[in-house]
Amino acid sequence: MTTRKRRPSGEASREHILSIALQLFREKGFDGTTMRDIAAAAGLSLGAAYYWFPSKEAIVLAYYARQQDAHAEASRGALETLPDLRSRLGAVMHAKIDMLKDDRKLLRAILRSTLGADEPTSVFSAETSDVRRKAIGIFVDAIGKDDAIPEDARPLLGQALWALHLGLLLYFVNDASEDQVKTRVLVDGSLDLICKLAPLLASPMLGPMRAEITALFENAGLFAAKK
Amino acid sequence: MTTRKRRPSGEASREHILSIALQLFREKGFDGTTMRDIAAAAGLSLGAAYYWFPSKEAIVLAYYARQQDAHAEASRGALETLPDLRSRLGAVMHAKIDMLKDDRKLLRAILRSTLGADEPTSVFSAETSDVRRKAIGIFVDAIGKDDAIPEDARPLLGQALWALHLGLLLYFVNDASEDQVKTRVLVDGSLDLICKLAPLLASPMLGPMRAEITALFENAGLFAAKK
DNA sequence: GTCTATATCCGGATAGAC
DNA sequence: GTCTATCCGGATATAGAC
Numbered sequence: 001m002t003t004r005k006r007r008p009s010g011e012a013s014r015e016h017i018l019s020i021a022l023q024l025f026r027e028k029g030f031d032g033t034t035m036r037d038i039a040a041a042a043g044l045s046l047g048a049a050y051y052w053f054p055s056k057e058a059i060v061l062a063y064y065a066r067q068q069d070a071h072a073e074a075s076r077g078a079l080e081t082l083p084d085l086r087s088r089l090g091a092v093m094h095a096k097i098d099m100l101k102d103d104r105k106l107l108r109a110i111l112r113s114t115l116g117a118d119e120p121t122s123v124f125s126a127e128t129s130d131v132r133r134k135a136i137g138i139f140v141d142a143i144g145k146d147d148a149i150p151e152d153a154r155p156l157l158g159q160a161l162w163a164l165h166l167g168l169l170l171y172f173v174n175d176a177s178e179d180q181v182k183t184r185v186l187v188d189g190s191l192d193l194i195c196k197l198a199p200l201l202a203s204p205m206l207g208p209m210r211a212e213i214t215a216l217f218e219n220a221g222l223f224a225a226k227k
Numbered sequence: 228m229t230t231r232k233r234r235p236s237g238e239a240s241r242e243h244i245l246s247i248a249l250q251l252f253r254e255k256g257f258d259g260t261t262m263r264d265i266a267a268a269a270g271l272s273l274g275a276a277y278y279w280f281p282s283k284e285a286i287v288l289a290y291y292a293r294q295q296d297a298h299a300e301a302s303r304g305a306l307e308t309l310p311d312l313r314s315r316l317g318a319v320m321h322a323k324i325d326m327l328k329d330d331r332k333l334l335r336a337i338l339r340s341t342l343g344a345d346e347p348t349s350v351f352s353a354e355t356s357d358v359r360r361k362a363i364g365i366f367v368d369a370i371g372k373d374d375a376i377p378e379d380a381r382p383l384l385g386q387a388l389w390a391l392h393l394g395l396l397l398y399f400v401n402d403a404s405e406d407q408v409k410t411r412v413l414v415d416g417s418l419d420l421i422c423k424l425a426p427l428l429a430s431p432m433l434g435p436m437r438a439e440i441t442a443l444f445e446n447a448g449l450f451a452a453k454k
Numbered sequence: 455g456t457c458t459a460t461a462t463c464c465g466g467a468t469a470g471a472c
Numbered sequence: 473g474t475c476t477a478t479c480c481g482g483a484t485a486t487a488g489a490c
Contacts, residue, residue, distance in 0.1 A: 013456080034481055045458050046483095052456095056482070108343040115342065116335040117401040124401060171447065174344040174351060182447050189443040196436065205432075209423065216416040220398065220409050240473085261465055275474050277467070 014052045017042050018066075021059045026102060030060075030109030060110055060121050061128070068131045071096050075138055085146040086195045092142050093165060093187050097172060101180065107173045123166060136162045148199040153210075156217060157198070163222075164190060241279045244269050245293075248286045253329060257287075257336030287337055287348050288355070295358045298323050302365055312373040313422045319369050320392060320414050324399060328407065334400045350393060363389045375426040380437075383444060384425070390449075391417060 020042045024033040035056060039049040053059050078091035100107060110121065117124040123132065140158035143149055149157060168190065172183040201210045247269045251260040262283055266276040280286050305318035327334065337348065344351040350359060367385035370376055376384060395417065399410040428437045 010456080035483080036481075045460095047459075047485095048457050050483075054483095108345060111343040112340045112346060115397060116338040118335060119339060170342060171449075186443065186447045189439070189446070193436070193439060193443070209420070212416070212420065216413065216420070219416070220413045222398075237473090262467085263465070271473095272475050273466095274468090274476075278473060281467090283466070 013042075013044070013048070017044070017049055017052055018059060018062050021053075022063055022106075025106045025109070029105055030056075030112075057113070057121050064121075064128060064131050067099065068134050070099055072134060072138060074099060075142075079138075079141050079144070085143065085148065086191060088142040088144065089139075089161070089191050089195070090188065092138055093168065093191065094184070096165065096169075097180070097183060097187070100169070100172070104173045104180075107169070111170075111173065132162075135165075139165070148202070150202060153214070156214065159222070160217075161194075164194075240269075240271070240275070244271070244276055244279050245286060245289050248280075249290055249333075252290075252333045252336075256332050257283075284340070284348050291348075291355060291358050294326065295361050298326060299361060299365060301326060302369075306365075306368050306371070312370065312375070313418060315369040315371065316366075316388070316418050316422070317415065319365055320395065320418065321411070323392065323396075324407070324410060324414070327396070327399070331400045331407075334396070338397070338400065359389075362392075366392070375429070377429055380441070383441065386449070387444075388421075391421075 017038065021033070021038045024037055024041060027033075028037075035049055036046055038059075039046045042049065053062070074095040075092050078095070079088060082088045082091060113119045113121045114123050116122050119125060120127040122128065136158050139161040140154060142161070143154050143157060168183065168187055171186060172180055175183045177183075200206055201213075244265065248260070248265045251264055251268060254260075255264075262276055263273055265286075266273045269276065280289070301322045302319050305322070306315060309315045309318060340346045340348045341350050343349050346352060347354040349355065363385050366388040367381060369388070370381050370384055395410065395414055398413060399407060402410045404410075427433055428440075
């Protein structure tokens, strides 16, 4: 509302660079794309690219945020309408895979820096805590008010599902099968198992074991923000 | 024993470079150590270092092989003498963690390239298949002839334990607790759970689920050599 | 505040001379 | 086998145009 006019520049450049960069990443991979490539393809100088993104990694962080919002959007309908836990979880998982299916090469390249908590682009880093919190939230929402899941177990199960989803994505990006069918089978199989096991853990026979599992996770502070 | 004399050159340079490089990696991390640093500290030129190791990554591969052999050696005694499954598994896991406890910074840096199957240094790559096969073998040996584990389930359980051990190492390298106590607790807790659950899966109540799990893993070809 | 142009540093990797 | 010279690309710095 201040001096914002028809000037072509501004935040628009940032979006433009991001789009071009992601496109190049998809075509040539992360390492195969240079900042000089990105700047040239966007019709800007190298300096301008660095003006908007302090590093190549920063572009990846922006990509995370964009995908996370897209996933939340894509899941919203399913979360509101689907009546049972199993179908909600399936919808959420498959929505994510659908969304990422053309980005497997890029994701493999990014994988190089996704697991050390001190790497900014790590799924465990402080820089990605916001995205991580939102991602876990989708799974907690998917559990919803399901009767089979005890209320105090829901946050933990949400985090466990998020962890499972990371493992499935790892399989997915390396999946050489046609259209990654194997990943789809693995997703459905894992979810079936979980939805059968979850109520069992509430049964008297396995009750003590549930306490043991809970204690184990909580002692380890697993998936809790580390910083 | 052949023509190995006072000549400084030959295969000895390779071992020398490897030792120096690992020492620098431990002190300054992987990225913090340049090939020029390594060459200089080894008293050689940059070109000579590249003559023995085609890349910085290649040094990491040599490190894997060395650690794998050390772990097998450290586990041998326990595997031969300990009478029960639980203590053998504990010995193997803790031996590995003991071995790596001064390399956490290095391992975090290496983590950047450990999960994409097309990265040479990935735990799933063709280049590391030999190390991987040996590592899984240690767990299969640890299961041994335990009566509670059905014979046809042993190879699968061996692979599952290897996968668990990867997850535990991931936790370990990011573990900020004093002397990584949390990792130790997590190791013991996981193994306790597994040793309690394993026989349950053979019970009539959960029998069908065991078939489901087996089918799931085999369909996915999980942990099978991909290439 | 947005951008160009250019020069420079740094480190992984390669080529070719000896 | 070992060296020096060189390339390449990420990243920084600077000076200035609008």
